[in-house]
Amino acid sequence: MRPCPAFDIPPGYLARPAALADADAIQRLVAVCEHAAHGAAPAVPDGVAARLTLPGVDPARDTVLVSGPDGTCAAWAWVRGRRCAIDVHPGHRGRGLGTALLGWAQARAGLAGDDRLAQTVADGDRAAGALLRAAGWAPLVTEWLLEIALPVPGGVPEPPPGVTVRPFAAGDERAAHRLTEDAFDEWQQRRKPYDEWARHTVHRASFTPSASPLAFDGGQLVGVLLSLDVPASGEGYVERLAVRRDHRGRGLARLLLATAFRAFAGRGRRACTLGTHTDTGALSLYEHLGMTVRHSSTIYGTPLAAVPGAGPGGG
The missing domain is CATH 3.40.630.30 (Gcn5-related N-acetyltransferase (GNAT))
Known part of the structure; x- marks a missing residue:
């Protein structure tokens, strides 16, 4: 079993694997990030818990939780099956955490034997999109969250x-x-x-x-x-x-x-929401039914260099 890749974080911050007991704190971090990007919290409240408990996920190898100098959740990253999620609290941006976690995510996916990696970034988070493009990631798919009043x-x-x-x-x-x-x-x-x-x-x-x-x-x-x-x-x-x-x-x-x-x-x-994206071709159907776009996101992707000896389930 390969060790989880190491990475550097700024002085004063601590990094460790996430655990299911951290799900609520991480969910609050995600909510703050999405509110900063979209003006609204995530559509559903238990997305982090679902990710941490997916079959095949080993939080000890597939996650990183970064605590700030005050001990609160400053950032986190999760990798599984060619997908990753990285969130950095707005109050802790500009210090290199996003770059460090992006490098960790690519290294972790490579060790697991994945040949590419993708993540979803809110279109309102211009800094995150710019970071990915500067790192060679390319936009693949547009996602939309639609809503309708009830x-x-x-x-x-x-x-x-x-x-x-x-x-x-x-x-x-x-x-x-x-x-x-x-x-x-x-x-x-x-x-x-x-x-x-x-x-x-x-x-x-x-x-x-x-x-x-x-x-x-x-x-x-x-x-x-x-x-x-x-x-x-x-x-x-x-x-x-x-x-x-x-x-x-x-x-x-x-x-x-x-x-x-x-x-x-x-x-x-008072409302109902749903998500769709470019590949489904369903946006016009939902709009015809009276739903409107609340916000959009982009899925970015990048190929990964082969890691000698890596394979499915490696780590």
Whole structure:
């Protein structure tokens, strides 16, 4: 097993691996960073915990938590499967932390045998984008967070003939996984194994079955919408939306979204959000349904030099 790569940080700062017990503190750091870039906190509150508990993640090797001179969380970095996340508190920027963590992330991914690395940066964070471009990273994909105010006028449309809709229930997990991954195969780089997919969706503390409608035709699952609830923000969030390819063009996406919007309005939420990006080609659909772009981000990527002896799972 290879040791985690070393890196230099400014005097007065301390670095160590993150742990699940740090998730809330790191989530607050992420919220501060996103508020500085977007004017709003993250769409969902448990993203850090989900990342730390993904199958295959070893926080001791795949994360760094940097504490400032006052002992508070100043920055963090996470790497897994060609993706990384790096956040530096606005009050600690300009001191080399971002550059140091970027170098660490690239070294860690290389040791794990990855041939490229990508991360998402808010378009409002111009400094982070400039840092990546200066380091040779290139923009790959644009992401958008869309929103709609609740309740939505017009209600829920009638299902197409033969289609029934009901909320997600225990036992639907595997079928929902297959359908969403089949649908996302058209643009994603790899299929997520069930355990990884579940950590992003149905195993999250914020997953909300009552606002996660499923569509069936003749007893077969043909449409899935999975939602997360964010009571502290007064919003709901659509984490996954997929319609089986041979049932597209029937209005099922609109039906599932309207059903979720109604469910969140019934829970007292003032808005619902969802994310999409360039490769899905779905932006115009959501805008046609009355959703508007709240903010955008860019996924940057870079190739990695081969590390002798490295391989999958190395570290």
